[in-house]
Amino acid sequence: MEFSSKLLENAVYEMSQLPGIGKRTALRLVLHLLKRPEAQTQNLSKALSKLREEVNFCTSCHNISDAELCEICASPKRDATTICVVEDIRDVMAIENTSQYRGLYHVLGGKISPMEGMGPQDLNIAPLIEKVKAGGVDELIFALSSTMEGDTTNFYIYKQLEGVGIKTSTIARGISVGDELEYADEVTLGRSILNRVPFETSIKAN
Amino acid sequence: MEFSSKLLENAVYEMSQLPGIGKRTALRLVLHLLKRPEAQTQNLSKALSKLREEVNFCTSCHNISDAELCEICASPKRDATTICVVEDIRDVMAIENTSQYRGLYHVLGGKISPMEGMGPQDLNIAPLIEKVKAGGVDELIFALSSTMEGDTTNFYIYKQLEGVGIKTSTIARGISVGDELEYADEVTLGRSILNRVPFETSIKAN
Structure with missing residues (x-):
């Protein structure tokens, strides 16, 4: 040009x-x-x-924040015993939009990806392990994308916390609300049957 | 959000x-x-x-230029008797890329479009008419897009120059080089037959 x-x-x-x-x-x-x-x-x-x-990052969860602690970490209304681990601040925004979560977050800043030269030391993993080991956290919810890299990152953190005695969970994978079964991919449909939910629970969610 | x-x-x-x-x-x-x-x-x-x-616009052709006159208008190698009328500086870049044109340009800055509130006075039409009337220009090539607005703009300029005795032309519309006839739209195919070119000319162009 x-x-x-x-x-x-x-x-x-x-x-x-x-x-x-x-x-x-x-x-x-x-x-x-x-x-x-x-x-x-x-x-x-x-x-x-x-x-x-x-630009400033929350010293606790590493979300972008104008103050030292972000609004979520600073709020007394949030449940500090639960931490949802996400890749990116966009994931925090997406989950906040649902109004279904009252715990705190931890933003990793990416996933472990040898292909892109991202190792555990390039992510905010160490401060998360420290925070959990310091006590007061009961459950860690992994909400990374379900790719090879996401699974690797989940597993790496899980291994680092062996013996700490903390509950860990991942967000549910299944058929999207409103989707037709016949168009769903096999892996997702398979998982949604394996991880089926008591009917009473599903009624309560609606 | x-x-x-x-x-x-x-x-x-x-x-x-x-x-x-x-x-x-x-x-x-x-x-x-x-x-x-x-x-x-x-x-x-x-x-x-x-x-x-x-940002500075060439005082003669209204192309974006760092100097008062753009490189094309200032070049002694260009043929100042031919002016190609275009909408936008991107059109100048596209035509220059072909290396097939040695004349000058005139950038209108848009098309006449009552829907978007663009009248002749919002475009660089008056300076073009002035330039042509001042003499030294033999041919005006209209290279606007072949839409209702492009055709209106061409016609408006054409009318303004009635009696000036200048040659006007529009770029050829036809089937793109390499395209299959069966997929061409009817209007373009029709025009390409009406405006057919002597075979010797088409050989020379290759």
């Missing part, structure tokens, strides 16, 4: 460094900004720069 | 103002930036802000 301006070329290059944004999309986005009032570009530019400079 | 941090919420909001980027994608992009070195975010932020502040 040949650009008529260095300034434009540079802006498109930087934009195309974002994941899933190629050169053409980057050019479209940058030209859009040029057609809009200057304030829009400056607001975007400042918001990104300010976030990157001042 | 509930955010655990105002800084994060603000960055996601500004990112989601870009076309085709929803809240979820914006969150993914912003979290990606947080995982990368701070320099990447600062480079993006500065490049956008600098482009918006210092």
